[in-house]
Amino acid sequence: MMAWYSSFGLMIGLILTLMALRVPIAFAFLIANAIGVYLFMGGHFGLVQLAANSSEALMNYSLMPIPLFILMGELFFHTGIAGRVFVVVDRLLGRVRGRLSYVAIGGGTLFSALSGSSLGNVAMMGSSMYPEMRKAGYADTLSIGPIIATGGLAAIIPPSGLAVVLGSLAGLDVGRLLLAGLVPGLLLALGYAVLVFVITRLRPDAAPAYDVPTTSLGEKLRLVAVNLLPMMFIICALMGTIIFGIATPTEAAAFGVLSVLIVAAFFRSLTLASVVSAAQSAMKISGMIFMIILASTTFSQILAISGATRGLVGWVQGMDASLPVILLAIALVLLILGAFLEPVGIMLLTIPIFLPMVQAYGVDPIWMGVFILIFVEVGLATPPFGMALYVMLGATEGKSLADVSLAVAPYLLCTMALVLLITIFPGIVLYVPSLVRN
Incomplete structure (x- = not known):
């Protein structure tokens, strides 16, 4: 029997090598799994079991919200409802200095709560808002920065498709995990707004005033009654039904799709x-996600059967390290992986290892799920391979990857401050899920 560290190194090394060869992540996991x-x-008998596990992995009711959340976000974008949100927020702010940055934060946060798509959020705001911000003379920190940062909120604020994937992979209550990201996400949006306020006070030329x-x-x-109240109808149909125990996450996602269709018809x-x-x-996005989930179940089983997960957890416990040291180590690993891998790939690699590790220290798995989602959000904006950076580059002209990365850097520091806050006060994450009726 291979030592746990050898089997662990073999599996991780196989996947990282295949990714370095630019094999799509789903196929990289499938090859490594085989x-x-x-x-x-058990040789070829294990391959037969792999095929059986593949079908069982997708026959999971908790995965149903994923395509529905994605469809809801796509409808929100393609029907033009999203544009109404930004117009209203813009008109409400009036002559406030840096108002377009606040519009990006406010409208982007609302769009995150209605779509659940981080990259879709960045793409929409980048194409619709950045040209106007550039024309008005805004500095990159107040134009590119808030667009990328707020786009990433969709990974945390419900309905987050990534939260559903994480909950399914980790065996967590998806409804509670979705709700757990609500308060941290709103606090993060508030932090971004405070950062914009500070920048405009220290550097008034970064956001020139204009009539x-x-x-x-x-x-x-x-404007609020006609354009924003219908959005509240969508949020209530989605999150209200979960909070009050009226519907499961899957049923709430279906209500969300129906409510977007109703609002689009109203407009x-x-x-x-x-x-x-x-x-x-x-359909395209859901197919990609389900292919990745297909590969994840067996990967977790291999780590468990080979003794890698048990050995790693035992090794960490044997170090007698304190929980803050463990969380700091996990944060550093997630930051490093976020610079090179896509969000679902990070979750596939880390959940089977980190979740058992922190549970041994008594950490609530829902809290840990939000902790991982926050770093997934950071990974979307971390060079050299953060996907949100490249989406934003497509909406800018004459900007380099370094320009875009530097513009979003202050907002990533806000995210790190939030991580410190929820670590000191875990109730920030766990309070809303505690309200859910059984």
């Missing part, structure tokens, strides 16, 4: 073309 199953689970039309109080109230923007485009995009 080799691992052959070595640790904007004055909007009366009556007009502002009308007279629901067309056959928009529905078809949204369905096609959702």
